[in-house]
Each structure stands twice: as C-alpha cells, then as structure tokens.
Amino acid sequence: MTYDIAIVPGDGIGPAVVDATLPVVDTAAAARGFDVETTRYDWGTERYLAEGTMMPEDGLDRLASHDAILLGAVGHPDVPDHVTLNGLLLPIRKGFDQSVCKRPSVLFEGVDSPLKGYEGGDIDILVFRENTEGEYADVGGREHLGFDNEVAIQSAVYTRRSTERVVRAAFEAATERSGHLTNVTKSNAQAHGMVFWDDVVTAVSEEYPDVEVERLLVDAASMDLVRRPDEFDVVVASNLFGDILTDVGAIVTGSMGLAASANVDPGRDHPSMFEPVHGSAFDITGEGVANPLATVLSASLMFEHLHEGAAAAALWDAVAAQLADPDAPRTPDLGGSATTEAVATDLRDRL
Numbered sequence: 001m002t003y004d005i006a007i008v009p010g011d012g013i014g015p016a017v018v019d020a021t022l023p024v025v026d027t028a029a030a031a032r033g034f035d036v037e038t039t040r041y042d043w044g045t046e047r048y049l050a051e052g053t054m055m056p057e058d059g060l061d062r063l064a065s066h067d068a069i070l071l072g073a074v075g076h077p078d079v080p081d082h083v084t085l086n087g088l089l090l091p092i093r094k095g096f097d098q099s100v101c102k103r104p105s106v107l108f109e110g111v112d113s114p115l116k117g118y119e120g121g122d123i124d125i126l127v128f129r130e131n132t133e134g135e136y137a138d139v140g141g142r143e144h145l146g147f148d149n150e151v152a153i154q155s156a157v158y159t160r161r162s163t164e165r166v167v168r169a170a171f172e173a174a175t176e177r178s179g180h181l182t183n184v185t186k187s188n189a190q191a192h193g194m195v196f197w198d199d200v201v202t203a204v205s206e207e208y209p210d211v212e213v214e215r216l217l218v219d220a221a222s223m224d225l226v227r228r229p230d231e232f233d234v235v236v237a238s239n240l241f242g243d244i245l246t247d248v249g250a251i252v253t254g255s256m257g258l259a260a261s262a263n264v265d266p267g268r269d270h271p272s273m274f275e276p277v278h279g280s281a282f283d284i285t286g287e288g289v290a291n292p293l294a295t296v297l298s299a300s301l302m303f304e305h306l307h308e309g310a311a312a313a314a315l316w317d318a319v320a321a322q323l324a325d326p327d328a329p330r331t332p333d334l335g336g337s338a339t340t341e342a343v344a345t346d347l348r349d350r351l
Contacts, residue, residue, distance in 0.1 A: 001034040003306055006066040006271065010044040011084070012280025013290035014072025020292040020344035021070075025299045027351045028311045028318075039066065045076035045084055054087030060095045068302050069273040072295065073280040086138065094132045096270035098263035099162045100169045101131035101242065102301065103277065105249030105259070110324040111334065115226065115252055120324070125225075125249050126177070127235045128170035129242025131263055133157045134193075136239040158193045158238070163200045165266050170236035171208045177233050182214045184221045184237040184245065197238065222248060229253075250277060257291025257333040260298040262305060274302040284332075288339045291331040293319050296347060318350045 007022070009015035022038065029036045041062065043055040054074075056062075063069060074089045075081055092098070105127065107113050109120025137157035144150045167183075174181040183201045187194035198215070205213050216224065218241045225232065225248045237245055250259035259277035276294030284290055296315055303312035322328045322343070329343050330336025 003029075003034065003036050003067045003308075004065070005036055005038050005302075006063050006069045007038045007040045008043055008069060008088075009040070009072040010074050010088070010280065011046070011076050012073050012282045012285045013278075014044070014074070014280060016072075016285075016288070016290050016340055017276060017292040017295040018070065018072040020340045021295040021299055024292075024296055024315070024318075024344055024347050024351065027348045028303070028314045029308075031351060032308065032311045032314065034308065034311070038070075043088060044074065045079050048076075048079060048084070048087060054084060055091075060091065063092065063096075063271060066271045068271050068306060070295075070299060070302060071273055071275040073276070073278070075280040075282075077282050090136065090138075092273055093263050096273070097132065097265045097267065098270070098272055099130060099132045100166045100264045100266050101127075101129040102169075102262040102264065103127045103129060103242070103246040103249070103259065104297075104301075105246065105253045107253040108258070108320055108323040110326065111254035111258070113252055113254055115229070118230065118252075123229045123232075123253050125229065125232045125235060125253075126173055127237065127242055127246050127249060128166050128173065129237055129246065130158075130162055130166040130239050131242075132239075133159060133162055134239035156190075156193050156238075158196055160200065163197055164204060167201050167204045167236055169264075169266065170234050171204055171211055174211045174234040175208060179210055180212045180214065180233040182216055182221065182232055182235045184216050184218050184235060184241050186218050186241070188217060194238075201236070218245070221245060225249060225252060246277060255291065255333045257294055257331060258297065259294050260301055262298070262301040264305060272302075272305055274298040274305075288341065289331050289337075290340050291333050292340050292344050293323075296344075314351060318347050321350055322346055 009018045048054045105125040107123035135156045140154040142152045185194040250256045256278040263273040300312045300315035329338030
C-alpha cells in the first residue's frame with residue numbers, strides 16, 4: 001500500500017519542521033509495511049510576495065487527488081494575517097469541506113506544565129472545533145471607506161449540517177473516552193447563532209444518553225482550562241472559540257510545540273489536512289531549533305485517519321517515550337538546547 005501525501009511546508013519554521021518530520025514518517029510507515037510518496041507544493045507568503053497569490057488558481061485541483069495533506073505553517077510578519085490565511089489555509093479547509101478540526105492537548109510525562117500540581121497524564125483534552133464557518137465565514141464587508149461613517153459588517157454563519165457534523169463527531173469521541181463532553185458557546189450574548197448551536201447539541205445528545213454534557217460559556221471555559229484542566233475530556237466549540245481554547249490547552253500542557261491538529265472531511269470526499277498549531281514563528285526561523293513534535297503528532301493523526309493505526313500509535317508512542325526520557329534531546333521551548341534535527345533523529349532511532 002502506498003499513500004500519496006501532498007506536502008505544503010508554507011512559511012517560517014514550516015519547512016524546517018516538515019522536512020524533519022518526513023523521514024520519521026517514512027520510518028514508521030516502512031516498519032509497518034506501507035509506503036508514503038510525497039508531492040511538495042512550495043506555496044505560501046514567498047509566492048505571494050513574488051506573484052501576488054499564496055497558491056495558484058488551480059491549487060485545490062492539484063491537491064484534490066492526494067490521500068491527505070501535511071502542512072507546516074502559514075503567516076509572515078510583512079503580510080497581514082487575513083491575507084495569508086484567506087489565501088491558503090482557509091480556502092483548503094473550506095474547499096475540501098474539512099468541517100471537523102480535532103486538536104488534542106495532552107500533558108505528556110516528562111513535560112512541565114506552567115500550572116502548579118499537574119504531572120504527566122493529568123491533562124488529556126480533545127477539542128472538536130467547527131472548521132469551515134462560524135465566525136470565520138467570509139460574510140460581510142466594508143462600506144463608506146475613508147469617511148467618518150465607514151462601517152464594517154462581519155457575520156457569523158452556522159449551518160445545521162456543519163454544526164451537527166462536528167457535534168456528532170465530538171459525541172462519538174466522548175463515548176470512546178470518559179463519557180464527558182463540554183459544549184462551549186456564548187449563548188447568553190449571541191442569542192441566534194449560539195442558541196442554535198446549543199439546540200443542535202441538545203438534539204444530538206439524545207442519541208448518546210451515556211454521555212454527560214457540561215455547558216460552559218467561553219469566558220468561563222477559558223478560566224476553567226487554567227483552573228481545572230484535568231476535569232475536561234472532550235470539548236466541542238465553534239470556529240473562533242475552538243481556536244482560542246486550543247491555544248490555552250497547548251500552553252497548559254507545556255508548549256505550542258506539542259500542539260497537533262487534524263482538519264477532517266467527515267465524508268472523506270476530499271483529502272483531509274494535518275498541521276501543527278504553532279504557526280510560522282518567525283522569531284526562531286532559520287535557527288534550527290523549532291520543535292518538530294507537533295508536526296510528528298499531526299502525522300500520527302494523519303495515519304489514524306488513513307486507518308493505519310499501528311503507525312499512528314508508533315509515532316505517538318515514540319514522542320511520548322522521548323519526552324519521558326530525561327536524557328533525550330529537547331528543543332528550547334521545552335527547556336532544552338537541542339536542534340530540530342537532533343529531536344527528529346532521536347525519534348527515528350526509537351522507531
């Protein structure tokens with residue numbers, strides 16, 4: 001079996017962490033009897049600065065034939081974020097109906113949380129984020145530009161189809177984990193979209209009577225992720241709220257350098273995309289010390305999606321074993337001084 005994976009390294013540290021991860025991926029695949037072939041697409045801000053677009057007009061058509069997409073990072077300090085995101089990342093998510101975003105936040109053994117009293121294994125959160133609409137829908141505009149009465153309108157969009165898909169995926173995960181799901185909204189202030197979201201959660205919950213549902217407003221959830229992160233298991237939230245909460249989750253579990261994500265098309269009609277959450281991190285670009293583990297963990301989620309469970313577990317377990325080993329190399333974000341390449345080489349040895 002051979003899987004055809006599209007590689008979009010992107011910006012900043014993206015190429016470094018992707019290049020370090022690919023040999024690790026190949027090692028895990030070969031040990032379990034399958035191959036990975038890759039096609040590299042050097043799309044991103046450098047292309048935008050040279051040609052005016054983040055990717056070519058037929059970019060989605062080129063990606064469509066692949067089994068999955070592994071992306072490094074998007075963003076550049078010289079270009080506004082809304083340009084880079086709407087030029088590459090969001091069109092892929094929306095164009096391929098990747099409406100379910102899965103983001104685990106795990107405190108691994110050997111990793112220090114900035115929160116007092118938490119040790120490896122105490123925090124294990126899986127966030128399901130609606131990924132194609134909500135507050136990130138490109139609906140609205142600006143009028144009367146340059147005048148005193150200039151106005152900007154930004155509308156959030158919630159469809160029953162996408163909301164139900166991510167909510168159902170979260171309930172399915174909760175049944176396989178501890179049976180506890182936290183629904184995060186702001187329905188006290190957003191009486192249309194967020195109340196609609198709550199109604200969908202209530203309707204779907206009737207199909208999962210063994211799952212306990214906790215309901216939190218997003219401000220309370222942000223506080224409680226710091227105050228009692230060990231009490232969370234599965235969380236479901238809208239596009240914006242899920243984005244913010246997973247950054248909090250990454251920090252309370254030790255580092256953005258460990259934050260992985262999967263952008264999944266539940267219908268499997270299009271390729272799904274897997275990427276680290278940490279972004280382009282231009283402050284350390286070119287220094288060779290970016291943490292590749294979030295990308296490796298994203299590749300683990302990719303193998304899981306491709307039904308290669310043994311390879312997925314091997315990658316995840318290799319990362320866990322490395323982090324638990326006090327003599328293993330660590331990048332500066334985890335308190336060490338190792339290079340990106342040293343961490344990746346150690347993982348290959350463990351595999």
